[in-house]
Amino acid sequence: MNCFGSPPNSDAPPARSRRAANNMAANTATPPADRRFLIFFDFDETIVDESSDDVVVQAAPGQNLPNWLKDTYRPGHYNEYMQRVLAYLGEKGVTESAIRSVIEKIPASPGMLALFQFLRHRPPQDFEVVLVSDANTFFVDSWLRRVGARQLFAKVFTNPATFDKDGRLVLRPFHSHSCPRCPDNMCKQAVVRDYVLRRTQDRGGRPFQRVFYVGDGANDFCPSLILGPRDVAFARRDYPMHRLITEIHEARPGEFKAVTVPWTSGEDVVERLRRHVEEK
Structure with a gap:
C-alpha cells in the first residue's frame, strides 16, 4: 500500500487506572477485516482544543506549578517531566476526581464532535478509527467517555497512567524507540507503521483503500511521512504539523507523498x- 518498513516492537505496557490494569485498547476485539478506510487521530489540540497536560495544572494548588518544578523540564523528555508534575499533584492531595473534572471540561476543537458524528453514522464497512496520543490513558479515556465517543475508537495508543494505592496518578512511557525526531517515550510513526502492517496481515494482505491522519503537532508530522500518495494528511492549519509539511514541500518537492489537507x-x-466514501 504505502512505504511502510518493518515495524519495531511498539506495544505499550498495559495500564489504565487503579480499577483496571489493562491497556485501554485491550477490551476491544480485533476490528473487522472489511473496513475500506483507516483514520488516525491525535488527541491534544486535535480532538480537544487545548493540551491536556497544560490543563491538568488547573487542579494544582493556586492553579500553578512551582518554578523549581517547571525548571526540571528538558527538551525531548516531556513524559518524564509530566511524571514529576503528576507526582507533585499527588503530594499536594489532588484527587482522581479533581483531575478528571478539569480534563472533562476541555473543549472539543471546532467541528470535531460533528466529525465524530459523521464517522459514527457511516456504514460499518467504511471507517476503522484509531487514536494515537502522547497524552495518557486516564486523560484520554476520561474525556472520550464524557462526550460519549470512546466506542468510536477501535484502538487507543497512548502513555499508560495508573492510580497507585495512595491515589497518585503514575505515568509511564508508551515505548522506547530510535527515532531522532520524536520524544523518547513515543514515536507515532512506529505506532502507525506497526498498526497498519498488523491490520493488513489480519486482512489477508489486503490493504485499506486509503489511510487518513488527523493531527496538529510536530510529533504528528513524523507518522505523516510514511503515508502514501493515495493517503491524506489532515494538518491543522498554521500548527507545527502543517508548517513542517509546507517546509518539506518547499525544500524537497516530491518527497512528501500524501495529499495534504489543512x-x-x-x-x-x-x-x-x-x-x-462516495468513490467507487
Whole structure:
C-alpha cells in the first residue's frame, strides 16, 4: 500500500487506572477485516482544543506549578517531566476526581464532535478509527467517555497512567524507540507503521483503500511521512504539523507523498471524507 518498513516492537505496557490494569485498547476485539478506510487521530489540540497536560495544572494548588518544578523540564523528555508534575499533584492531595473534572471540561476543537458524528453514522464497512496520543490513558479515556465517543475508537495508543494505592496518578512511557525526531517515550510513526502492517496481515494482505491522519503537532508530522500518495494528511492549519509539511514541500518537492489537507474545523475533514466514501 504505502512505504511502510518493518515495524519495531511498539506495544505499550498495559495500564489504565487503579480499577483496571489493562491497556485501554485491550477490551476491544480485533476490528473487522472489511473496513475500506483507516483514520488516525491525535488527541491534544486535535480532538480537544487545548493540551491536556497544560490543563491538568488547573487542579494544582493556586492553579500553578512551582518554578523549581517547571525548571526540571528538558527538551525531548516531556513524559518524564509530566511524571514529576503528576507526582507533585499527588503530594499536594489532588484527587482522581479533581483531575478528571478539569480534563472533562476541555473543549472539543471546532467541528470535531460533528466529525465524530459523521464517522459514527457511516456504514460499518467504511471507517476503522484509531487514536494515537502522547497524552495518557486516564486523560484520554476520561474525556472520550464524557462526550460519549470512546466506542468510536477501535484502538487507543497512548502513555499508560495508573492510580497507585495512595491515589497518585503514575505515568509511564508508551515505548522506547530510535527515532531522532520524536520524544523518547513515543514515536507515532512506529505506532502507525506497526498498526497498519498488523491490520493488513489480519486482512489477508489486503490493504485499506486509503489511510487518513488527523493531527496538529510536530510529533504528528513524523507518522505523516510514511503515508502514501493515495493517503491524506489532515494538518491543522498554521500548527507545527502543517508548517513542517509546507517546509518539506518547499525544500524537497516530491518527497512528501500524501495529499495534504489543512483544516481549521472538523467540518473541513468531513467535507474531504465525504468525497472519498462516495468513490467507487
